[in-house]
Amino acid sequence: MTAETLPAYDMSLADHGFEPIEIKGLTYPLGEHVPGYGEIYPLAPDMGWTRMPVPGNLNHINIWLLDDRDEQGDGFAIADTGLFMPVVIEEWKKLLEGALGHRRMTRIFVTHFHPDHVGCAGWLANRCKVQLWMNRTEWLMARMLTADQRDEPPKEILERRRFQGYNEQQVEDMRQRGFGGFARAVSQLPTGHRRLEDGQHVRIGGRVWEAMTGGGHTPEHTCLIDHHNGVIIAGDQILPRITSNVSIMDSEPDADPLGEWLDSIAKFRRKLPGDMLVLPAHGSPFRGVHVRLDKLAEGHHDRLDKLEIALREKPMRAVDTFALLFDRPIDEHVFGLATGESHAHLVHLVATGRAKVETIDGVGWYSAA
Numbered sequence: 259m260t261a262e263t264l265p266a267y268d269m270s271l272a273d274h275g276f277e278p279i280e281i282k283g284l285t286y287p288l289g290e291h292v293p294g295y296g297e298i299y300p301l302a303p304d305m306g307w308t309r310m311p312v313p314g315n316l317n318h319i320n321i322w323l324l325d326d327r328d329e330q331g332d333g334f335a336i337a338d339t340g341l342f343m344p345v346v347i348e349e350w351k352k353l354l355e356g357a358l359g360h361r362r363m364t365r366i367f368v369t370h371f372h373p374d375h376v377g378c379a380g381w382l383a384n385r386c387k388v389q390l391w392m393n394r395t396e397w398l399m400a401r402m403l404t405a406d407q408r409d410e411p412p413k414e415i416l417e418r419r420r421f422q423g424y425n426e427q428q429v430e431d432m433r434q435r436g437f438g439g440f441a442r443a444v445s446q447l448p449t450g451h452r453r454l455e456d457g458q459h460v461r462i463g464g465r466v467w468e469a470m471t472g473g474g475h476t477p478e479h480t481c482l483i484d485h486h487n488g489v490i491i492a493g494d495q496i497l498p499r500i501t502s503n504v505s506i507m508d509s510e511p512d513a514d515p516l517g518e519w520l521d522s523i524a525k526f527r528r529k530l531p532g533d534m535l536v537l538p539a540h541g542s543p544f545r546g547v548h549v550r551l552d553k554l555a556e557g558h559h560d561r562l563d564k565l566e567i568a569l570r571e572k573p574m575r576a577v578d579t580f581a582l583l584f585d586r587p588i589d590e591h592v593f594g595l596a597t598g599e600s601h602a603h604l605v606h607l608v609a610t611g612r613a614k615v616e617t618i619d620g621v622g623w624y625s626a627a
Contacts, residue, residue, distance in 0.1 A: 283549040284498055286542050287535070295349045298323060298357050301543065302487075304463055310340030310349055312374050314591070319374045319539055322491055325463040326364040333362040335462050337482065337491050338369055338539060339378035342445040346378060354385075367454075368392045369493030370479040371400040373443035375539065380445035391452045391460075393471060395478040399509070401447055407438030415508050421622045422597050423577030454480050467491075472526065474519025475502040477510075481526075489535045496526065496550055498541040501557060505598025506605060516606040520555060527551045558603075565603055566612050566626055573616070573623040576601040 277289045293299040298306040304325035309318045322337040340346040354363075363386040368376045370393070383390050390397070410433045419429055454460070456471040460482070467482040472495045482491040494502045504519045532548040544550075564582050568574065579600045580588045588596045604624045607613035615624050 282553075284544045284546040286498075286544050288542060290542075292542060296352050296356060298353075301537075304465070305489075306334075307537070307543070308353065310346050310378075312341060313343075316374070316540060320537065320541075322537055323358075324465070327463055328364045330362070330364075333364040334358070335365045335367060336363065336382075337367040338375045338493065339366065339382055341374050341443050342377035342381060343443060347381065350378060350382065362386075363388050365452075366390050367482065367491075368396070369481065369491070369495075369539065370476040371396040371403070372476065372494070373440060375493065376400050376447070377444045380447040383448050384445075389452050390448050391454055393455070393469075393478045393480045394451075394453045396476060396480065397447070397451045397453075399477065400444060402509075403438075403440040404444050404447060405441075407441050409436055410434075411437040417620060418508065418511060419597075420620050421617070422601050423575030423621060424597075428593075456480075470526070470529065472519075472522030474504045474515045474517075474522055479522075483530070483534075488531065488533060489537060490530065490547070491537045493539045495522070496536055496547060496554075497538045498536070498544045498550060500540065501554060503595050503599055504558075504602050505595065506601045507598075514602075514606055514609040516558065516602045517609055520558060523551050523555045527555075562603060562607060562612075566607060569607070569613055569624055569626040573625040574604075575621060575623060576604060579604070 279286050279289050291299075293308050295309060295311060298308050301307050306323035308321045308323065310321055311317070312319050319338060319340050321340065324335045324337065326333050326335040340350070363382070365388045366379055366383055368379050368390065370376070376392075376396075379390055382388070392400075415437075416429050416433065419432060424432070454469045456469060456478070458469045460467050460469065465484050465487065467484050470481045470483055471478040472481070473479070475494050479493055479495050481493055481495050483489070490496070504515050506515060507513070527548060530547050533545060534547050535543055535545055536547050536550070537543050561583050565579060568579070568582055576597050577600070580596055583600055583603060584596060604613060604615070608615055608624070612627055613624050614627050615622050617623075
């Protein structure tokens, strides 16, 4: 039986006894139910959902299990892996020796290079003797960052933080923390991988999934789309309640990631049907993908408009724009992420002719064009 002849699953999940809830135009078929660590919740006969812990407000990452088959027989594939840290490793061991103890892993899919997604990929690949499937750019980013560990950040990165508005104490604190924190949350990756490209079709068990890439959050974040059953494994590309960070990356300091992000939103809006079930990396499965994509785009455009108006009043550095762009106080734990995202909005205004930048004593000052 091919994926084209398989009956579409009833992904409304109404027969599971949960009351769907609607919030801000999105429908959550499972209501408030989420699986506990070590628990696998069956979204469909061939698809499971579990979670791994993430420190801080993010709290968790969703892991998707997909029935699969290879030359050795039946098994299961996974999408995303969690951080490489003791508590997550212990949860994986419990799962592999418990609920999944009678089954065999066939392969690992990773949506993008961020540590909460790729962190345990190398460890799991080595333990289960399976292949890693990733977009080539995302795999190379992860390999590069795990290898790049130094006693202190490169000089050009410290200069870039000064350009964004860091004061000398913040620069010194960054220097003291060293460089290479990425590698502390990511296990050593395999020396090779199986490439996922935009538009590629991959058979996993009885389903055929299309790989679709988006930019902005990372260079080529990969989602997996099962058009026949109306499901997308969305990673961080489409989240229900939070907005993915879009920052200037040190590997591409002159890029326009927010422009790429807005283009990606338009791409997914154009290609996805409105009733598709979204399986996000954080939060719960939901319907209403067009509503969510429209809201994501609207939020960024609103912030860009506010920023442009403010720049008409006075020049600003990236660190001066937090109150305009964020709805919560920015403390030291998220200062770097906030700076990167603020800078991305300013760069997009310059790229679209709405702002200009002048460098004074190594600091970037932005004003309206």
